[in-house]
Amino acid sequence: MRDTSIIESEFNVELPQELINFYSETNGVSISMQIETDGDWIGIGDLIWPVERLLDENKLYRTNQDFKKNYMPFDCLLFIGDAGNGDTFGYSIHEGKIWKTDIYAWNHEDDSRTWVAPDLETFVNWWNSGKIKT
Numbered sequence: 001m002r003d004t005s006i007i008e009s010e011f012n013v014e015l016p017q018e019l020i021n022f023y024s025e026t027n028g029v030s031i032s033m034q035i036e037t038d039g040d041w042i043g044i045g046d047l048i049w050p051v052e053r054l055l056d057e058n059k060l061y062r063t064n065q066d067f068k069k070n071y072m073p074f075d076c077l078l079f080i081g082d083a084g085n086g087d088t089f090g091y092s093i094h095e096g097k098i099w100k101t102d103i104y105a106w107n108h109e110d111d112s113r114t115w116v117a118p119d120l121e122t123f124v125n126w127w128n129s130g131k132i133k134t
Contacts, residue, residue, distance in 0.1 A: 002027050002051040010055060013078060014097040018120045023051060029081070029124060047089075047127055048081040048120075057088075071111045077104065080120075087134040089116065089123065105134055 002023040008015055028050040049057060061067055061074040078098065079090035086108040091098040101119040106112070116132050117123035126132045 007054060011058060011078060012096055013093050016098045016101050018101055022120060027051060046081055054080060077106065083134040085134060
């Protein structure tokens with residue numbers, strides 16, 4: 001079980017129950033892909049970050065001066081994972097709370113934020129099925 005209260009306190013946000021429940025069961029979801037040449041599986045990232053990485057990444061996105069110059073603010077998003085290509089996934093924050101469980105993708109190339117799933121479980125299922133692409 002991972003303590004999610006540190007996330008709430010660090011970013012002054014109320015987390016959705018589904019994310020609290022998720023972290024009470026596990027500390028992230030890693031993704032892998034198979035290389036065609038030799039059939040080996042390699043890890044390409046964390047679809048859902050461990051709590052420690054969630055804290056580090058969100059701090060970075062909120063404080064990095066280059067990000068502040070080149071992108072819209074990130075304090076309206078709580079990133080929870082990435083696609084392994086620079087794009088990240090997260091919840092929308094409004095007035096200090098994640099009101100809806102919708103998951104959004106942030107595109108690092110054009111700074112767009114696009115809805116990808118209605119909740120965390122669907123997000124993982126749609127990612128695994130290939131329905132979500134970044």
